[in-house]
Amino acid sequence: MSARYDRAITVFSPDGHLFQVEYAQEAVKKGSTAVGIRGKDIVVLGVEKKSVAKLQEERTVRKICVLDEHVCMAFAGLTADARIVINRARVECQSHRLTVEDPVTVEYITRYIATLKQRYTQSNGRRPFGISALIVGFDSDGTPRLYQTDPSGTYHAWKANAIGRSAKTVREFLEKNYTEEAIAGDNEAIKLAIKALLEVVQSGGKNIELAIIRRNQPLKILEASEIETLVAEIEKEKEEEAEKKKQKKSS
Amino acid sequence: MEYLIGIQGPDFVLVAADNVAASSIIQMKHDYDKMFKLSEKILLLCVGEAGDTVQFAEYIQKNVQLYKMRNGYELSPAAAANFTRKNLADYLRSRTPYHVNLLLAGYDETDGPGLYYMDYLAAVAKAPFAAHGYGAYLTLSILDRYYKPDLTRDEAVELLKKCIEELNKRFIMNLPSFTVRLIDKDGVHDLEKLPIGAK
Numbered sequence: 036m037s038a039r040y041d042r043a044i045t046v047f048s049p050d051g052h053l054f055q056v057e058y059a060q061e062a063v064k065k066g067s068t069a070v071g072i073r074g075k076d077i078v079v080l081g082v083e084k085k086s087v088a089k090l091q092e093e094r095t096v097r098k099i100c101v102l103d104e105h106v107c108m109a110f111a112g113l114t115a116d117a118r119i120v121i122n123r124a125r126v127e128c129q130s131h132r133l134t135v136e137d138p139v140t141v142e143y144i145t146r147y148i149a150t151l152k153q154r155y156t157q158s159n160g161r162r163p164f165g166i167s168a169l170i171v172g173f174d175s176d177g178t179p180r181l182y183q184t185d186p187s188g189t190y191h192a193w194k195a196n197a198i199g200r201s202a203k204t205v206r207e208f209l210e211k212n213y214t215e216e217a218i219a220g221d222n223e224a225i226k227l228a229i230k231a232l233l234e235v236v237q238s239g240g241k242n243i244e245l246a247i248i249r250r251n252q253p254l255k256i257l258e259a260s261e262i263e264t265l266v267a268e269i270e271k272e273k274e275e276e277a278e279k280k281k282q283k284k285s286s
Numbered sequence: 287m288e289y290l291i292g293i294q295g296p297d298f299v300l301v302a303a304d305n306v307a308a309s310s311i312i313q314m315k316h317d318y319d320k321m322f323k324l325s326e327k328i329l330l331l332c333v334g335e336a337g338d339t340v341q342f343a344e345y346i347q348k349n350v351q352l353y354k355m356r357n358g359y360e361l362s363p364a365a366a367a368n369f370t371r372k373n374l375a376d377y378l379r380s381r382t383p384y385h386v387n388l389l390l391a392g393y394d395e396t397d398g399p400g401l402y403y404m405d406y407l408a409a410v411a412k413a414p415f416a417a418h419g420y421g422a423y424l425t426l427s428i429l430d431r432y433y434k435p436d437l438t439r440d441e442a443v444e445l446l447k448k449c450i451e452e453l454n455k456r457f458i459m460n461l462p463s464f465t466v467r468l469i470d471k472d473g474v475h476d477l478e479k480l481p482i483g484a485k
Contacts, residue, residue: 101355125355129348 111199153188363392
């Protein structure tokens with residue numbers, strides 16, 4: 036009897052809000068920060084690594100996931116929800132290859148994930164997914180792409196973006212520092228991502244996980260040593276900048 | 287009419303398939319590739335009912351790729367063979383069985399090379415050498431006579447050439463060319479089409 040009635044959890048409020056979706060967005064804001072940067076020949080994803088308990092194996096917490104050979108994503112929010120979305124996206128990537136003999140475009144798979152999320156804001160008995168995703172990759176024509184989705188099911192393309200805790204701070208940093216010359220080379224783009232994360236992450240390079248995709252190459256997750264080297268370079272550059280400023284002031 | 291052959295060596299698997307795509311008595315294509323790359327080190331050779339072959343092989347291929355995306359590493363050849371066989375077996379007693387005969391060849395880091403013979407009744411057999419098609423009746427005896435488990439890559443190619451020679455001599459169908467590939471620890475390698483000079 037009650038099955039015939041709509042058991043929707045997500046319903047409109049009198050002033051036109053979907054509170055469940057907004058609460059989901061709050062859940063996202065509690066997740067650890069993730070940043071995505073679209074370069075010219077490279078796309079970069081960086082996440083804040085939450086410190087693990089002493090007895091926990093570090094490797095089992097992976098916030099950057101491949102969806103296909105040329106697309107990957109990072110998320111902020113409920114890890115369990117992310118697992119479901121990622122699995123569906125992976126299946127869709129292969130299904131697309133099977134039916135049309137072509138790899139997905141980054142926009143297609145983003146649209147698929149966004150549609151999936153939207154469906155969960157409109158069906159009975161289900162709550163929205165509590166994750167925002169940053170989806171990066173290269174299309175078959177070689178164009179790099181970065182997209183962001185959120186629990187409401189909307190998606191947008193970005194040049195650089197951040198999600199999760201302190202996303203606003205990171206985004207402001209990126210708005211100031213994302214210039215054509217800042218992403219001129221692969222290394223520069225990677226350093227920009229690290230710099231952005233260093234703004235909000237405690238204790239520096241140890242708590243950063245970074246992944247890159249270069250055109251026609253598979254996803255590469257940077258080793259801790261490589262991140263340390265880059266962090267050291269960034270520190271040096273900062274010092275040199277500070278020195279220059281001091282000299283300018285004194286002269 | 288279609289022919290598949292696989293020969294396993296100590297650290298490689300050599301496979302070959304004919305290149306004819308026929309429709310009744312007409313050769314529609316003479317450069318048709320019957321091998322499907324399941325992963326970096328696994329090939330699936332597939333013959334049988336037109337349509338079923340590509341449909342089934344591509345389905346297996348995409349599922350093997352999905353496994354790689356989900357788990358971060360590729361299915362082993364043994365696992366892939368068993369997965370394929372399970373699918374064949376499941377569909378066998380349905381309204382839509384797949385009428386395909388397969389050879390799965392692969393190289394595993396720990397177990398080394400492997401060649402798996404599968405047929406449309408969902409039988410699977412791991413064998414040092416195997417063949418499918420009418421040509422198998424003519425060539426299995428040649429493989430029995432000249433195969434040895436420690437044969438080199440060159441010896442394997444020579445053995446393959448002997449088999450093709452026999453087909454050209456005694457098989458009623460003209461199979462002008464064969465695609466030849468070799469799988470070893472470095473992946474899949476394309477070898478020269480046989481017989482030498484075939485286009």
